Amino acid sequence: MDEGLRSELSRQGIFATTIQDLYNWGCRNSIWPLNFGLACCAIEMIAASMARFDIARFGAEVFRPSPRQADLMIVAGTVTKKMAPQVVRLYNQMPEPKYVIAMGACAISGGPFKRGYNVLKGIDRYVPVDVHIPGCPPCPEALLHGLIALQKEIASQKLTGPSRARAFQEEAPGEFPVPEYGPYDLVPAKNTDLWRPKPIIRDE
Amino acid sequence: METLEQIKSRLEAAIPGLGLEIQCNGAVPGQASLVVPPARAIEAARFLRDDPRLALDYCSNVSGVDWLDRVVEEHARVTRVIDGRERVFDECRERRVPGYLEAVYHLYSMRLKHGPVILRQRTVNRVDQARVTSLTPVWRSAEFQEREAYDLFGIVFEGHPDLRRILMWDEFRDYPMRKDYVEPDDYEYEPTPHDDLKEKARRHYPIEADA
Ligand code: SF4
Numbered sequence: 001m002d003e004g005l006r007s008e009l010s011r012q013g014i015f016a017t018t019i020q021d022l023y024n025w026g027c028r029n030s031i032w033p034l035n036f037g038l039a040c041c042a043i044e045m046i047a048a049s050m051a052r053f054d055i056a057r058f059g060a061e062v063f064r065p066s067p068r069q070a071d072l073m074i075v076a077g078t079v080t081k082k083m084a085p086q087v088v089r090l091y092n093q094m095p096e097p098k099y100v101i102a103m104g105a106c107a108i109s110g111g112p113f114k115r116g117y118n119v120l121k122g123i124d125r126y127v128p129v130d131v132h133i134p135g136c137p138p139c140p141e142a143l144l145h146g147l148i149a150l151q152k153e154i155a156s157q158k159l160t161g162p163s164r165a166r167a168f169q170e171e172a173p174g175e176f177p178v179p180e181y182g183p184y185d186l187v188p189a190k191n192t193d194l195w196r197p198k199p200i201i202r203d204e
Numbered sequence: 205m206e207t208l209e210q211i212k213s214r215l216e217a218a219i220p221g222l223g224l225e226i227q228c229n230g231a232v233p234g235q236a237s238l239v240v241p242p243a244r245a246i247e248a249a250r251f252l253r254d255d256p257r258l259a260l261d262y263c264s265n266v267s268g269v270d271w272l273d274r275v276v277e278e279h280a281r282v283t284r285v286i287d288g289r290e291r292v293f294d295e296c297r298e299r300r301v302p303g304y305l306e307a308v309y310h311l312y313s314m315r316l317k318h319g320p321v322i323l324r325q326r327t328v329n330r331v332d333q334a335r336v337t338s339l340t341p342v343w344r345s346a347e348f349q350e351r352e353a354y355d356l357f358g359i360v361f362e363g364h365p366d367l368r369r370i371l372m373w374d375e376f377r378d379y380p381m382r383k384d385y386v387e388p389d390d391y392e393y394e395p396t397p398h399d400d401l402k403e404k405a406r407r408h409y410p411i412e413a414d415a
Contacts, residue, residue: 081373082371082372082373109391109393110391114391115387117380117385117387117388118371118372118380121390121391181373181374181375181376182375183375183376183377183378184376184377184378184388185388185390189388189390197392197393199409200392200393200409201409
């Protein structure tokens, strides 16, 4: 519908919308996160949910203790290799539409523990990440910023057509293989269908 | 508290044939430690805990140390007869000292408010005889820390009630805190590679010229 006509109508007291806008409006204003934290970043996530920063202003205050009721996984903290299969399993148990925020340097790339033998070098090796929030730790405002970025993304998602959101593509996977504990590392060490970093050419 | 020498002589008097050794420490705090043979470590530990003058009732810390094989150079003067004349040579011989693992215990007394007394147990080698005696029966607080030393260093504590890995997963097959541990090649990008990381970066991101 034409934007001008819509605002003209609303001035006359007629509210016109589309199913897509209504769906996205509802979806983006009640993003319920899964209630779990992995390391120090979780403290900032908790701070964001308390009165001072009050994530409730953005409709995301209902931290759910069950993945079955959650829309958003905030990977807040260091993902150790021992924990990674559980994180992937929790993601698989969440119903669609589901989103992932990688909060902090650890969840993005291993952060300060990148050279450690026991830390996963970024959760996007196993699950698709929608928003990355850099920082060590990111402050609560940064988490809110990341949440708003996710809301914007949800607001623009399509329900039909070839470019529709992942949750509406029947063939797109909603679950990803859970890595196994191997003798030296996780097996596989990354999901190569998902994790395709751009080739980097060193210039020296 | 008594000095380590006094503790040593009292221990040896109480447990005949124990064979203790005092390991000096050249670093600034200079904390010397007692090396006990694993075969009789339990007896020594019981004595340290129950003796009224020591009463070391609290084991605050158990850690592992990995000593690699090393080569010691020994200089000696030898006399040899060459062409009927005696000549003195400086000779340098190399001796290989096999590596071993150590479990180090820090003991305090809550009752008498003193400590630490540091106790060490040494394994025979790093490979097939990496065994010491668990002191968990004497100090309960050693249980998880001995599991950790087992997990990360591969020190086997005999007599431990529940010797399983504690930090790494059960299927893990290596000992990550050993000095010769090779970490898995599990990340690609390093913004400022140097030394051995440079080699790794080169493997992942060849320069166009060598690609
Ligand atoms: S990114 Fe920094 S603050 Fe966050 S979990 Fe890692 S170490 Fe902790």
